[in-house]
Amino acid sequence: MAADTKERILDTAERLFADHGFPATSLRDITQEAGVNLAAVNYHFGGKEGLLVEVLERKIAPVNEKRLAQLEELEAAAGSDAVPTEQLVRAFVTPLCEKWCKQDPSVPKFMKLVGRIHAEVDHDLRAKFIKQFDTVLHRFSSAFHRGLPHLDATEVQWRMLFLVGSMAHSMTWGGSFVALGGRDRHDPEEIFEALIQFATAGMSAPVLEPVAVGIGRGSR
Amino acid sequence: MAADTKERILDTAERLFADHGFPATSLRDITQEAGVNLAAVNYHFGGKEGLLVEVLERKIAPVNEKRLAQLEELEAAAGSDAVPTEQLVRAFVTPLCEKWCKQDPSVPKFMKLVGRIHAEVDHDLRAKFIKQFDTVLHRFSSAFHRGLPHLDATEVQWRMLFLVGSMAHSMTWGGSFVALGGRDRHDPEEIFEALIQFATAGMSAPVLEPVAVGIGRGSR
DNA sequence: GTATGATTTAAATGAACGTTTGAATTATTA
């Protein structure tokens, strides 16, 4: 029953953390809904924070592995050429979409949790969380840069930050603004396809030479 | 001393909510740091949630007003033509940047709070919060659509969602990933300029006719 | 100066929190 208890706690915690946030979710909520004893969390995870760590790792690790695997496939196929930007965007985005949106409807909720981590947990835990994305961001930065050599490295990283933001935000808020005038149908695949178009164009945007207002433009 | 007390509470609450999140910040933290009595929050704001509402409104309202004012200026200048997409992006983004990043270094922290609101507070309060952006999103959607008539309204709204995500995410996480390999200089103006380039290209991205994998492509 | 209303204060209330404890129960091994 041990593994059963652990998994029931993880599943329930994941859902409740995402729905109500980390501080607002009590161990009593989790254990009661999971049908396990209150003390089980401290026994299996050492405490509330330990539970959060395992919830995050369990969810993030396979996504980042899939991303890296797809990236390696693309790079192998491209040989010495740069991988097209759109394919890189796809390799980065789809592991959260195609793989999950169908099998695991909890992903959008999970993204809500991710979006809040950095301010809801203490500094050490936050650093641990960010570190999980280190390799993926490095590898994709390099790959993007190869196809966008006119950008400097910092610009590439900023654009990746924007890409991640678009992705996270659309999963977080996607459901809240649907009544804004459009149809309230929001097929995950459709919105992800739109995201890929948006982000590919964004990543490929031309660099703008700095134009200081009032100093003049096109100085060269 | 009344106005003084209210403002001290609002200022302190804004900072602490942003740093530690809404549930994790106690009224004791706020009142102690503000140098006012614990009961003052309930006296002036009716409770913790009432305080949050005023914190949010005080910060969001002037930004949205500035956005709408700039939009109207642009539309007046454009006459019967559509406002160029980049100018719309600028009008939407800069009220958070130019106006604030210089005068008010608390903006990035505030964005962290905004990013978490929808999951940290209960449904009614969340709805109230979202409603503050209703007019702005509607007006800008229409303006964007006028310049991008080949997109349908839903697509425009999705792309605005991505734009907002890029903006919020870069303010939220911008400081955390700087050690990723680039220089650790991150001038707010530079990153916002990069954001505008990214988002303008994203908003202007071509529509892709749906290509269903395995069914065939370019069927017509 | 005195009365009236607004604000501040200290103290207390009751509920909810994460965590601990030690006994009871279950599973594993010999």
Place this chain on the structure above:
DNA sequence: TAATAATTCAAACGTTCATTTAAATCATAC
């Protein structure tokens, strides 16, 4: 079956929380 370890359990711990209360203080107008 007996012994040992792993897990579950109910109960309690001490702390912190938002909120309330009623007295004290302040400002303002008569």
